[in-house]
Amino acid sequence: MALNDDICAASPASEMEHPPGSSPSLSTVEGSRTDINRTTSPSKSPVDENPHGNQDYLTHAFGRLEIQQQLPMAQQFFAVLEAAFQTAVETHHLELGSGWQERLRQADEDSRRGTRDVEILMWIRTVLEQLRYLESADLIDAMNALADGSRDDVNREVVISPEYPPVIIGHIHNSELTPIIIPVIYNICNNYERAQHVFRIHGLCPALVDVLEDSDWQPGPLVSSICTLLEFSSQQSDLAQCPEYSLQLILQFMQEQKQALDPSDMLQLISTANAFLQQQRFQMHFVEQGLVNHLLDAVIDSYTYENEGPEAQEELLFLRSSITRLLSDVSATTVFANKYSVESPVVASLIHWLSDTRDQMRICSCLMLGNLARSDAVCLNMVRRLHLHERLLQIMREQTSMQVVYAALGFLRNLALPAENKAMIGTLQSIEVISSFWALNFNPQVQHASVSLLRQILNGCIGNVRWLLESLSPDPDSPAHEKTYLSLLLLLFGRTDDVSTKVEIGRTVATICRCIATSSQGLPQESTSAILHRLYAMHADIARPLATMTTQSRFPIIRSEGWFALALMARSKEGSAAVSEVLHQMEVFGALVTTITGQSTNGHSSPSTQQRPNTDNTSSSGSNGSDTRSEQEREMQAKDRENALVLVNELLKNTVRFDFLFVGVLGDEVSVIRRGILEDLLRGPQSPAGAQELMTRAESEDRAE
Numbered sequence: 001m002a003l004n005d006d007i008c009a010a011s012p013a014s015e016m017e018h019p020p021g022s023s024p025s026l027s028t029v030e031g032s033r034t035d036i037n038r039t040t041s042p043s044k045s046p047v048d049e050n051p052h053g054n055q056d057y058l059t060h061a062f063g064r065l066e067i068q069q070q071l072p073m074a075q076q077f078f079a080v081l082e083a084a085f086q087t088a089v090e091t092h093h094l095e096l097g098s099g100w101q102e103r104l105r106q107a108d109e110d111s112r113r114g115t116r117d118v119e120i121l122m123w124i125r126t127v128l129e130q131l132r133y134l135e136s137a138d139l140i141d142a143m144n145a146l147a148d149g150s151r152d153d154v155n156r157e158v159v160i161s162p163e164y165p166p167v168i169i170g171h172i173h174n175s176e177l178t179p180i181i182i183p184v185i186y187n188i189c190n191n192y193e194r195a196q197h198v199f200r201i202h203g204l205c206p207a208l209v210d211v212l213e214d215s216d217w218q219p220g221p222l223v224s225s226i227c228t229l230l231e232f233s234s235q236q237s238d239l240a241q242c243p244e245y246s247l248q249l250i251l252q253f254m255q256e257q258k259q260a261l262d263p264s265d266m267l268q269l270i271s272t273a274n275a276f277l278q279q280q281r282f283q284m285h286f287v288e289q290g291l292v293n294h295l296l297d298a299v300i301d302s303y304t305y306e307n308e309g310p311e312a313q314e315e316l317l318f319l320r321s322s323i324t325r326l327l328s329d330v331s332a333t334t335v336f337a338n339k340y341s342v343e344s345p346v347v348a349s350l351i352h353w354l355s356d357t358r359d360q361m362r363i364c365s366c367l368m369l370g371n372l373a374r375s376d377a378v379c380l381n382m383v384r385r386l387h388l389h390e391r392l393l394q395i396m397r398e399q400t401s402m403q404v405v406y407a408a409l410g411f412l413r414n415l416a417l418p419a420e421n422k423a424m425i426g427t428l429q430s431i432e433v434i435s436s437f438w439a440l441n442f443n444p445q446v447q448h449a450s451v452s453l454l455r456q457i458l459n460g461c462i463g464n465v466r467w468l469l470e471s472l473s474p475d476p477d478s479p480a481h482e483k484t485y486l487s488l489l490l491l492l493f494g495r496t497d498d499v500s501t502k503v504e505i506g507r508t509v510a511t512i513c514r515c516i517a518t519s520s521q522g523l524p525q526e527s528t529s530a531i532l533h534r535l536y537a538m539h540a541d542i543a544r545p546l547a548t549m550t551t552q553s554r555f556p557i558i559r560s561e562g563w564f565a566l567a568l569m570a571r572s573k574e575g576s577a578a579v580s581e582v583l584h585q586m587e588v589f590g591a592l593v594t595t596i597t598g599q600s601t602n603g604h605s606s607p608s609t610q611q612r613p614n615t616d617n618t619s620s621s622g623s624n625g626s627d628t629r630s631e632q633e634r635e636m637q638a639k640d641r642e643n644a645l646v647l648v649n650e651l652l653k654n655t656v657r658f659d660f661l662f663v664g665v666l667g668d669e670v671s672v673i674r675r676g677i678l679e680d681l682l683r684g685p686q687s688p689a690g691a692q693e694l695m696t697r698a699e700s701e702d703r704a705e
Contacts, residue, residue, distance in 0.1 A: 078104045078105070078107050079108070081124065082101055082105075085104075085127060086101075094127075094130060103120055104120075106120065156187075156188050156192055156195055159188055159195075160188065160194065160195045160198045160199075162198075165198050165199050165202040165204075166202050166203075168181065168184065168185060169202055169203060169204055169207050172207050172208070172210075172211055173207070173211070178211060182222055182225050182229070183222075183225060185204070185229060186225045186228065186229060189229070200233050203241055204229065204233040205233040205241070205242060205246075206241045206242045206246070208229055208230050208233060209230075209242055209243075209249055212226070212249045212252075212253045213249050217253075217257060217260075223257055223260050223261065224261075224265050227261070227265040227268040227272075228268055230250065230268065231268040231269070231271045231272050234271075234272045234275040234276065235271075235275055239275070239279060239282070242276070244282065244285040245285065246276065247273060247282050247285065247286055247291065248286075248289055250269060250272055250273060250276070251273060251291055251294040251295070252294070254266065254269045254294070255294055255297065255298075262312070262315075263305060263308075263312055263315035263318075263319050264315055266298065266302070266319050267319050270295075270298070270322045270326065273295075273326065274322070274326050277326065277329070277330060283330060283333055283335060284335050286330065287330065287335045287336050288335070288339065292327070292330070292340075292346055293346065295323050295326065295327055296327070296346070296349060296350075299320055299323050299360065299361060300361075302319055302320055303358060321360070323364070324360060324363055324364040324367060327364060327367070327368055328371065331367070331372060332371040336371075336372070337372060337374070337378075340372065342372075342378060342381050342386070347369070347372065350369050351365070351369070351386065353365035354366070354369075354388070354391045354392070354395070359400070359403060359404050362395065362404045362407070363403055363407045366404070366407035366408050366410065366411040367407055367410075367411075369388070369411060370407070370410050370411035370414050373411065373414040373415055374414065376417070379414065379415050379417060379421055380418055380421065382415055383415055383424055383425065384421075384424070388415065389412060389424065389425045389430075392411055392415075393412070393429070393433055396408055396409070396412075396433050396434075396436075397433055399436075402442070402443060405437075405446055406446050406449055409449040410449060412425065412453055413449070413452060413453045413456050416453065416457050417456065419460055422456075422459070422460070423461060423463055425457055426457040426458070426461060426464035426467060427467070428467045428470060431457075431467045431468060431470075432485075434450050434453060434454050435485045435488050437450040438450065438488050438489060438491070444496065444498040444500075444501055447496065447498070447501050448504055451489070451492075451501060451504045451505055451508055454468075454489070454508055455507055455508040458508065458511050458512060459511050459515065460518070461515065462515055462516070462519035462523070462531075465512055465515050465516065465519075465531070466531070468484065468485050468489075468512070469484050469485075469534050469535065469538075470485060471483065471484060472484065472485065472488075482538065484534075484538055484539070486512075486535075486538075486539055486542075489505060490541055490542065490544075492505065493505045493506075493545050494541075499552070502545065502548050503549060503552060503555070503558060505545045506545035506546050506548050506562060507549070507558065507561060508545075509542060509543075509545045509546055509565065510561050510562065510565035513569055514565070516531055516532065516535070517571075532572055532575070533574065536574035536577070536578055537574070540578065540581070541581075542569075543566065543569060543575075543578040543579050543581065543582045544582055546562045546565050546569070547562070547566075547582040547588045548562075549561060550563055550566070550595075551587050551591050556636055559640065560636055560640050563595065563640050563643040563644050563647065566579055566643075566647050567646040567647040570646075570650035570651050570654065571650050572654065573654045576650060576654035580651060586698070586699070589695070589698055590695060592647075592681070593681065593691045593694050595641055595644045596641055596644050596645060596648070596681050597681070597690070597691045597694075598637070599690060600691065601691050601695050645682065648678050648681050648682050651678060652678055652679065677698055681694065
């Protein structure tokens with residue numbers, strides 16, 4: 001229940017009319033369950049347990065005035081007060097002075113004219129204080145009336161004066177008044193942000209937490225009101241007033257009341273729990289006291305509502321997602337990792353969830369276990385002893401839900417971080433499963449996650465690079481025999497419009513280049529040559545993803561990675577041919593010129609307008625002649641320039657001279673770039689040609705071809 005409707009504690013809402021401009025009680029909405037009504041049944045009088053007797057004072061008051069079905073709400077408010085006061089006069093000989101009935105009736109007249117007399121309201125407050133002092137059961141009748149009156153904006157403005165909220169909150173601990181005070185506070189705060197703020201700063205949240213501990217709650221609408229008040233009072237609030245066990249009480253309340261709570265109530269309690277868990281002391285208490293199980297049980301319990309209608313189903317989906325996010329955040333903390341080992345019952349439950357057919361349970365399991373798998377020891381245990389990678393690959397094969405698949409991909413990526421796990425995870429079968437997500441019908445997030453997982457599996461593992469270069473079909477007569485899993489990845493690069501996926505594919509190609517370069521030191525020359533030949537002979541467009549990395553400007557570190565990988569690729573003749581092919585693109589060539597010279601190529605797109613490197617002791621172009629770049633920027637640009645120069649040098653070494661052209665041979669493909677332009681670039685500051693002149697020459701020679 002959100003704070004956008006009113007609740008009623010005075011009389012059956014079905015018997016009330018609503019004056020113009022007033023908000024209807026929630027009980028008037030069909031299907032609503034938020035009418036807090038303590039007087040609908042004589043057997044359930046709010047004062048049945050009152051030490052002054054078992055008389056139903058409110059029923060008695062209504063009977064006395066015979067107004068149950070005749071008067072609108074505003075008149076009932078003052079009429080019920082009059083009846084309650086009269087009973088107190090007769091029972092306790094309360095002295096109210098002469099003309100007190102007239103004062104209430106005058107207030108009634110004022111209310112119908114839309115005006116208020118603050119003095120009369122102050123007098124009512126004085127009488128209520130007397131009733132409280134006398135511990136009179138008539139106070140309950142009066143508070144029932146105030147529950148209705150608290151919906152009036154003028155009354156609410158008076159009540160949130162500094163002296164009143166502490167008094168109202170103080171009555172929460174009175175077990176007889178609690179069922180009345182809760183609706184009063186709810187109605188005061190309903191759709192009234194200033195009132196919510198006032199009650200928040202006066203400690204409503206810790207008072208409500210105490211109520212959870214002190215009271216034996218029965219299923220009913222009052223529980224929903226408590227959930228709502230807990231949610232708003234815990235948001236943007238200083239929870240320092242709340243003891244550490246507050247969250248424990250809230251979660252226990254949620255568990256004990258699960259039969260009485262509907263999905264919206266549960267959502268409010270989860271929102272409240274989330275507010276508490278933003279603070280470290282509550283996080284520590286939550287984990288150390290073993291409260292994680294409460295939220296895991298809440299996920300399971302949420303499936304007991306499966307027979308509810310469509311609206312409830314939407315709330316249930318949101319509820320499970322909210323709990324999952326909450327548990328995911330908690331499982332990422334150090335205190336969680338220290339508390340729960342792989343052998344703990346909580347982790348055992350999460351592992352069991354991986355095989356469950358319910359999506360949200362598997363998502364929750366993947367996220368929490370994935371967060372736990374952030375040390376080599378845990379990852380090795382999960383793969384080598386528990387074989388969780390096999391369960392995750394099975395989830396990915398089933399492809400029943402892309403949300404589940406996405407979570408499984410992230411978990412498996414964490415498991416692949418230790419070098420010892422890569423070979424166990426990166427089999428040919430796993431490469432087949434991962435590559436299945438590169439088809440057109442998968443969403444970009446899943447495709448990006450699958451490529452990211454592949455990159456992690458390939459990193460430093462030459463055996464997995466070989467699997468990626470395997471033919472799609474062992475039949476030499478099949479067209480698929482000439483295609484590899486890497487071919488499928490490059491097809492995805494050409495099809496996708498998602499920039500992050502393109503860049504991730506580029507980083508994967510860069511990982512392949514690094515892996516081959518570092519592994520070649522321990523491999524026979526013929527093995528390295530065979531891998532390089534297969535890499536370039538079957539993938540003519542292998543350098544294109546790397547070119548994308550060098551031309552993007554959002555992530556400088558990725559741009560540097562691109563130049564480094566292109567330089568590695570250009571070390572072989574076949575690799576040089578692949579690089580020379582992408583340098584025909586003016587955007588890529590312009591980025592190369594800018595990186596080496598530090599000069600803008602003006603009309604040509606380049607990753608940045610970097611300053612000319614300070615190799616000749618000239619200053620960079622700040623307005624006062626100072627270098628405006630940070631130390632980190634200068635170091636990165638120097639590394640980029642160094643890698644770009646290595647790239648040009650390797651291109652020149654691995655080509656054959658043909659007149660004024662140099663040619664790189666790649667099978668039957670011929671790639672042509674101007675040797676003279678590259679030689680000028682290699683001269684650096686000694687070259688007489690500037691960036692713009694080099695670009696103009698390149699364009700001119702392109703047209704001449």
